[in-house]
Amino acid sequence: MRALVIEDEPRIASFIEFGLTAEGFTVEVADNGADGLCLAESAGFDVIVLDLMLPRVSGEEVLHRLRAGGSTVPVVVLTAKDAVLDRVTTLNAGADDYLVKPFSFAELLARIRARLRSAPAATDPTVLTVGRIRIDLARRRCWTGDRSVELTNREFRLLEVFMRHPGHVLSHAQLLDLAWGYAHDPGSNIVEVYISYLRKKVGADTIETVRGGGYRFVDRSA
Template sequence: MTQILIAEDEERIAAFIAKGLHGAGFETTAVPTGGEALALARTGDYALLILDLGLADMDGFEVLRRLREAGDQIPVLILTARSSVTDTVAGLEQGADDYMAKPFRFEELLARVRLRLRPPPGADEVTTLAHGALELDLQTRRMRVGNREVDLSAREFALAETFLRHPGHVLRREQLLSLVWGYDFDPGSNIVDVYVRYLRKKLGAEHFDTVRGVGYRLVDATAQPAQSDD
């Protein structure tokens, strides 16, 4: 699983980012200091660094400078309250791959993270997602259940893709709202349940478990029976 390093000294923000990224299928490590960020980034275990500039022990620009001077090309996304054009330009000129100002929406942060982790042109890229009898072709946007092709709306396709990118994982309703619909969780909304019901009807209810009070999980229906509350 892709690992992301978060250098953020405000615990609440670090926890928020880590929780959201974990829900999107990433592993995370959060550290509050630049020294720790440098040490971990240099291990080569992380695919991307989310870097705050206002760290307690050193400025985030210094972390970035040391990484680049050492020849470390880990992608760096600066996430900071400093939103001036001067700071943005300075960050990008010093080797940052992206610059995002606080306050921020997690959906935009996630989109930028995914963009920076996208394989370069010509590299092997996953074009088909499959689990059990389900197969989704991301290029042709065709869904198959065994030998049967199923038509999905754009939103159904996005929801199916999200499940297939996290097979066997319990996805909370708020996670699905954020990843598929792109807005914050509304406890009064049942749109996730409605669209899961659509997928169950089109793909087969046996592919989706309901985890009571939490959310849903995609299962391999050929290996075990589904447990549905609907």
């Protein structure tokens, strides 16, 4: 199970991450609504724990955009807003559950498990194919044509991001958010380094550099 925690208070985010990890979840954390929305829209999570009072993009707006975009992933709202109107408005906007801070982790876990039991079966594909390149998300394997390619975990994650957005120009900042899951040093060349690694392994012509824009994954099979 993959969980996304969108929470700007480090102590609470760390508390939830530690608890869910101990329960067998793979957890990613975003400390603002913009990064959280970006992750939620691009990586297949089974559940989202969402604070409402977030910097950059509010939790209400994150929820609105997810539901407007057709996402059905269960969202458990965790917030200090305890008014009845806040609860009603948020549930009507598409939240699956609403828990007020302070909270017990046992109750949060029980609510998450309840939502996962009632959630529809995931439709996220386990195999992605773009042109001659194919990756198996469950087994973490990659092929170009009939040739198996060995990738590190980070290379695999970056390739997955590209293959979920074929033909789209992804900026340096977007790739950091999606593949690394946090705001890395914007002056770092880590994105360029890993793109270089990928080009050597899956083909130099598969990832285009777009001047002033970023990078684009291209189907070269035709």
